[in-house]
Amino acid sequence: MAERPYTNRGEYLTYQRLKGLSVVNSEDRITIFANVFFHPITNGPVRQIDHLITSRRGVFMLETKYWAGTVYHQVCNEQLKIECERFWPLVEAALPPEIRRLKQTVPYTLIAHGNRPLTVRHGYSNPTEQVRTAKKQLHDLLSQHLKIPPYLHGFVIYVYPHGESNAIVDLNHHLDELGQFATEPEGFTSIDAFVKYYNRLPDRVMPTQRLTAINQCIREHIIS
Structure with a gap:
């Protein structure tokens, strides 16, 4: 094109x-x-x-x-829960609802920007x-x-x-x-x-x- x-x-x-x-x-x-x-x-x-x-x-x-920020390449909820074990309730609450509803092993890319909301790239x-x-x-x-x-x-x-x-x-x-x-x-x-x-x-x-x-x-x- x-x-x-x-x-x-x-x-x-x-x-x-x-x-x-x-x-x-x-x-x-x-x-x-x-x-x-x-x-x-x-x-x-x-x-x-x-x-x-x-x-x-x-x-x-x-x-x-x-x-910019911390980019989690092809992570899933199961892995993120282990990686962020101490803060998981806070991290989970910050995830978009559609990401929280995903099966535990479905991958996505997550970008954490300090005090800004989490950005998630899925699909x-x-x-x-x-x-x-x-x-x-x-x-x-x-x-x-x-x-x-x-x-x-x-x-x-x-x-x-x-x-x-x-x-x-x-x-x-x-x-x-x-x-x-x-x-x-x-x-x-x-x-x-x-x-x-x-x-x-x-x-x-x-x-x-x-x-x-x-x-x-x-x-x-x-x-x-």
């Missing part, structure tokens, strides 16, 4: 870091498609991708979050679900135009600088590292963590001809 200018500081900072990555790894032939909007083939709502990156190491979708507003949904829909769209659609890597990246009052809590160890059975992480606690992960990937897994075809497909059928 289109590329549009960045209006989010976190997206812009990530873009700048990715541009630096492309210079250092010029042999990877990295292309960064910025702030991409596309129509799913199911005629659902228009989807947006913060950063769509193609390179000889693969194709990557990045969903960046510039969130499609949960960044992990955003990535999962957009990744499938983009794969379906590319499948219409490419004989062999590329495998898509999809990640959440938390961009806000860490500090005394800003942190990422990853109780399930789904960020920054390979999971059980060498599964990919769901995302990264910083853009630098993603860059380190990228640099450890095998290089030249994508033949130049195939990379060119993927880039052409994106330009002609997604952002044209």
